[in-house]
Amino acid sequence: xxxxxxxxxxxxxxxxxxxxxxxxxxxxxxxxxxxxxxxxxxxxxxxxxxxxxxxxxxxxxxxxxxxxxxxxxxxxxxxxxxxxxxxxxxxxxxxxxxxxxxxxxxxxxxxxxxx
Numbered sequence: 001x002x003x004x005x006x007x008x009x010x011x012x013x014x015x016x017x018x019x020x021x022x023x024x025x026x027x028x029x030x031x032x033x034x035x036x037x038x039x040x041x042x043x044x045x046x047x048x049x050x051x052x053x054x055x056x057x058x059x060x061x062x063x064x065x066x067x068x069x070x071x072x073x074x075x076x077x078x079x080x081x082x083x084x085x086x087x088x089x090x091x092x093x094x095x096x097x098x099x100x101x102x103x104x105x106x107x108x109x110x111x112x113x114x115x
Contacts, residue, residue: 008044011035 015035019028039045074080087105091098 004044007042008039011038011042011044014038 012035015031015038018026018031018034022028022031036050040047040050083105087101088098091101
């Protein structure tokens, strides 16, 4: 193994530890940013490669951010609590009915979002 490979593996390991352990309440984004800056500064990834990777995934990342924002908004409005209480009420104590109602609810939500 050459030094670049060893540096990349070390950066990956340290970033993973930071993301899992979260010392001093370190947020995931900061841990990932530290890993990205370390990769560029140590030369395991060039700025051109980083830009190419970003251009390849920007749309998926933006879609993910949008889904997270939508979920946070719906949670703040109480939608998920309302939906859960409604499904439990419709199940009327039946575990099997609850399972199928949850499946139906998730399928309908997916159908609405993916249209």
